[in-house]
Amino acid sequence: MASINELTERIHADSSEEIVAEYLERITNSRLNAFITVSKESALLQAQEIDAKGHDGPLAGIPIAIKDNISTKGIMTTCASKILTGYIPPYDAHVIEKLKNAGAIIIGKTNMDEFAMGSSTETSFYGPTLNAWDMTRVPGGSSGGSAAAVAGGEAPLSLGSDTGGSVRCPASFCGVVGLKPTYGVISRYGLISYANSLEQIGPFASSVRDVATLFDVIAGHDPRDSTSVKREGNYSPALENDVNGLKIGIPEEYFGEGIDRNVEKSVRDAINTLEELGATSMEVKMPHTKYALSAYYIIAMSEASSNLARFDGMRYGLRTEDHDWHTTFSHVRADGFGDEVKRRILLGTYALSAGYLDKYYLKALKIRTLIKQDFERAFKDADVLIAPTMPYPAFKIGEKIDDPISLYLADVETVPINLAGVPSISLPCGFSGSLPIGMQVIGKHFDEAAILRTAYTFEENTDFHKEGS
């Protein structure tokens, strides 16, 4: 798979238009269903312009795929939901502005779980995306299209969003690298909210270096997002092939019941590899991990029930036959939302209702604080934590979709990170048969440098990221 550097050389030798055309061709011939919308014409136009005028941005002429919950001016943005069919945003998300300034070319919008609610990309109104490693399996989710596009060579780079693992899960299932940054490092302006207090936009690529380059482009303060922090991205210099003296914490709670043996072994082997390279490891206790999943789902669903209230068909998106106001918006929502979205809206509405707020939402916030404290304690001793990203490799399409609880349980390793707001990067660390396994390297708040360096060193000294491609 071509890296940013290789592509840049080819763009200088040939042209951006040729590169873009090649990727578009691959998308057209693909069976993965990674894209909802392919912006062929505007991409080629943009490439021609860059070829003609030149561009000195770090991503000049490089194609990128964008998850379909990130607003793109002039390109349909659906969140993979019927309710947003035909919605064309009149504005660009902050990250899209930054990508355009850096010269990147948006080749299309990728498939996802409807409104980012899921871990398999099966709840999309546009049908499931397939896993490039085994087309009978899911690519993970909710940013399944973005991960599959990179894994399938349909885009060198892509953006996803991670509310409870939605970047790391598909990165793990698809054998690519995906980063969930510290909450607040990337502006959420233009990201269609699922659960505002948990989610971050995150980059995908086939290598840690490209993830870091892309991260540098999209990170940074944005006055339009009140939760955005005043820091600028400059993480690439952290990529040194050196973990000498690095203290790795191993949260035993993340290696417990329900973890596939191959997954556990691969991650432990990876830690050994890093130790051989000069790192040390220790066990850390994260005693509140067992409450994370319930707290996560209560917070996420509560916020979602409110965030999704705006979809009433009055101003954009799906509009059913007109009756009076109550009937019309009820019909629009009944027809426009899929089952999983409805389930989460109902549960979230319930959790926020008078008499239940204390019992559920406020209690979940308390657990969130305890989980944050778990991390703070662990990071007193450790520089980074390493754990499996997912408890198992990619599962079969249809295997879990009718059993929401077992699907929710799949997020057990990823959601605590979102509750704590810390950064985590998932990268390939082994195989279970023909299926890739991912591990996550978790860092302190704003210490993306440490996890990028750890991931980079591991990648430089192993070959897992090269296999199968």
Next chain:
Amino acid sequence: MYENPDGVMIGLEVHVQLNKLRTKVFCGCTTDYHNDPPNSHVCPVCLGLPGSLPVINKKAVEAAIKVGLALNCTIEEHTQFYRKNYYYPDLPKGFQITQYDFPISSGGYITIEGEDGEHRVGITRAHMEEDPGRLVHEGTIDKSKYTLIDYNRSGMALLEVVSDPDMRSPKEARRYLDKLRNILEYLDIFDGDLEGALRVDANISIMGGQRAEIKNISSHKGAERALLFEIVRQKNVLRRGGVVVQETRHFDEAREITLSMRSKEEAHDYRYFPEPDLVPLKISGWAPAIKAILPELPDARRLRFVEQYGITDDHAKALTSERKFAIFYEDVAKKVDPKMAAVWVCDVLKGELNYRDLPVEAFNKEHMLSVIYLLMNKKITEDGAVDIIRTLLDKGGTPDEVVKEKGLLKVEDDIVSTAAEEAIKENLQAVADYRAGKEKALNSLVGAVMKKTKGRADARTAREILLDKLG
């Protein structure tokens, strides 16, 4: 002591639009939309487009703190925004960003002229929120085939001022509203004349019943009418042996009645929870700086006017009850005799303006000064001065023009003297009557003098001269 025989308790929730801010509360759109086409001042944020995020307007927070301080409230150390969830087409996000726990200010009061003298109305809290859009119906709401939505108003900064149930009559409620509006205008954050600037929900109960909440009141007069109707209605229900239930009622402004909207059981569950897109705001450091630059408020200005200009408290109260009037008066009082200015601005001009339902801007300050100069130099009579003010209001022009046109220059005293001598000679019967003790006979002599001088004599002067001559 006011008896309050029916045990009336009124509390008001007033939505104040901070319409003098330059931009809306969570986006950069202008607040100056009143003369522009619908939906011409909107953006992804105030349209609630997917992915847009609110950012608090610092000036709006400052204005809210100003109001809190002016209403004698405690300003909280931290303030936080919440979401109030409900579906309505004027609400583009399906929730309103407002405050719930941790409002910006709480626990203050306003002093009003009550039924039995000065009366304090407690302020429970004053919190910030965003205005929804405006619904436009073709014809009346129940007959309209469709509804149009104008989002120009969407996202305007609102301040909801919630009072304690301390008002004991509709009149007190109206005075509270007048006073509140006056304070807001003194703070220069609010123009009460703009459409939708101030909207009122009223809670009212009488002894033996539960409270009703009346929505959709858009004027001070409307509030008084709605409450008067509601007291009669509740009393009638109780008199017939019925029960006044807790409910929400709608004020039909045209018919001046209230109609039941929904009972307590049907009340909304707004599912308030902290707005995740806005971080809690630490404002503890802001209040002292804002307090230092807080403008003089009506009560303080009233005291100062009495002290500085030596005018009566009644005059000072009337003059300060409207900010623009107070400024008008003070500009005039600085250049002429302030007591005289108080009489002419407060007693005469204010009355003439009220009679014509005109704002103070309808009268030129320089003209007021000219009229008072003419009076001070005894060039015109008081009647002449009133005539000038009325003519200027009705027809325009300048005081000099009116004086010339109407021949209002006062005649000299010796001319009045001559006229008086003539009047005495020509009205011997009246003189005899007066001397016989009929005081009223003097009036006909004064009338005769006025007739001879074509009304340009000062009646009081004429009277004095006549008395002098009659011994």
